[in-house]
Amino acid sequence: MSDLFDQSPATGPARDAPRPLADRLRPKALDEVIGQQHVLGPEGPLGVMLASGSLSSLVFWGPPGVGKTTIARLLADETDLAFVQISAIFTGVPELRKVFEAAKIRRSNGQGTLLFVDEIHRFNKAQQDGFLPHMEDGTILLVGATTENPSFELNAALLSRSQVLVLQRLDLVHLELLVQRAEKELGRALPLTGHARETLLEMADGDGRALLNLVEQVAAWKVDKPLDPDALSTRLMKRAAKYDKSGDEHYNLISALHKSVRGSDPDAALYWYARMLEGGEDPRFLARRLTRMAVEDIALADPQAQTICLHAWETYERLGSPEGELALAQAVIYLALAPKSNAGYAAYKAARAAAKKTGSEPPPKHILNAPTKLMAEQGYGEGYAYDHNAEDGFSGQNYFPETMKHGVYYTPVERGYERELKRRVDYFAKLRAKRQGG
Structure with missing residues (x-):
């Protein structure tokens, strides 16, 4: 049976066909992979697996362009497994059956199969369940790749049979190493000043493949002198920041904004607010979340915070972008600098818990x-x-x-307006004890 999915050299492009720089620089061994030593090093999980000769099914979780496909291919080479690559976007049930059947034939001939599934989170639950029997009987060693959080996107059964490895975005040091390799391959230095070179690295936004594509463009230019950052930016469009309004990055950034506000850091809060706007986030979503922060983290320590947020939200609805976004930015600053208290939030949760526990108790007859x-x-x-x-x-x-017993749920803090509320709570508690004692 022919293996339509096995990406062997025989089915690849002709040797003399032009190849993109990113393909030409693909590492030939695991020790050539840049930026993932926490996974590949001697004490890293993959390093330990390879040293012990026991490789389990894996899920690589990380942003684009950090080496997920390359590492999977090299793992197959290291373990003498046939490398088969599919994408969940283009593969349906009939194609999966062919892949599993081909793997069974290889196994009967004494060779195992490393099945690399790109964008594995795109498979539905039934399709993901289809991998399980073939993983369990050793027909395939599964290596999945995803940019989304596996905890939310992959079945528990599949996760229980795999080890999740987190691959990190490449930092500027790693990206510079890639540029140096590219220059060696090209046989010449890029026509850029030092500052322009830094700008090029920043444009890649941690994506090695994107960087090599940019390098290939720059290397093809014929210029009289090295380009400065302005000239480079004029010739190259900045790569759009990685942001998916319905994906993992969306929740990561709103979490960063919320925790920066809670941590009373207006500069960090503004940065994450700006990052979300630059990524195309709907300002109305941000307005709603800011109002939630005012209610949850500031509350009665500064009752005006909620009003500020609602007014900023209304201002945005009246002005639209970009002026309305400034009103929301001012709300971000106000929230970050406001006194913080979750006493009301904690009191509400405690009261709900008590109500759930004693839900059938009637009020006293006198009220x-x-x-x-x-x-x-x-x-x-x-x-x-x-x-x-x-x-x-x-x-x-x-x-x-x-x-x-008389419940005590609300315990105000000694911050902001809640200092006054604490004084009142203490006053009424003493008075209540005196009246009831009398």
Whole structure:
């Protein structure tokens, strides 16, 4: 049976066909891979597996252009497994059956198969389940690649049979090493000044493949003198920042914004706010999340924070972009600098937990209305103390169910306006104890 999916040299391009620079510089051995030593080094998980001769199924999780496909291919070489590559975007159930059948034939002939599945999170649950029996009986060693969080995108059964390895975006040092390799391959230096070279590295945004594509463009230019950053930026479009409004990066950045606000760092908060806007985030989503921060993390320590957010949201709706985004930015600054308290949030959760536990307990009869004679005869409203007639406008009566102790859920902090609320809470607690004791 012919193997339509095996990417062997015999089915590849002719030897003299032009090849992209990224393909020409593809590492020939694992020790040539740049930037993933935490995984490939002697103490890294893959280094340990290879040293022990026991390679398990894997899921590579990381951004584009960091070497997921290259490492998978080299692992097959290291372990003498046939390398088969498919993409979940273009592969359906019929094609998967052919892949598994070809792997079974290889196995019967004494050779194993490393099946590399790019964008594995694109497979649905049923398709992911289809890999399990072939992983369990040794027909395939699965290596999946995903840019999305496997915890959310992959089945628990598949994850339990695999080890997730996190590959990191390439930093500027790693990208510079790639450029040096490219220059050696090309036989000449790039026509860039030092600052322009740094700009080129930044344009790649941690993606090695994108960087080599940019290098290939720059190397083809015929210029009289090295280009400065402005000239480079004029000739090259900056690579769009990696951002998927429905994907993992979306949640990572909103988490970074929220925690920067909670940590009272207006500069970091503005940076993550700007990052999300640059990535194309809907400002209305940001307005909603800012209002949530005001309610959850600031609350009564600064009651004005919620109003500021709602006004900024309304301003954006009236002005639109870009002016309305400035109103939201000002809300970001205000929230970051506002006093913080989650006392109200904690009190609400504690009250919900108590209500869930004692959900059938009736209110005490003295605080129930008695609109009918029968209800009055049953004691409804009997003994109720009207607070406005009491000394200091406070009766100190019990309002919890009679079988419950008086709950204490709200504990204000000594920050912002909650200092005043704490003073009131303490005042009424003392007065309540005095009235009930008397």
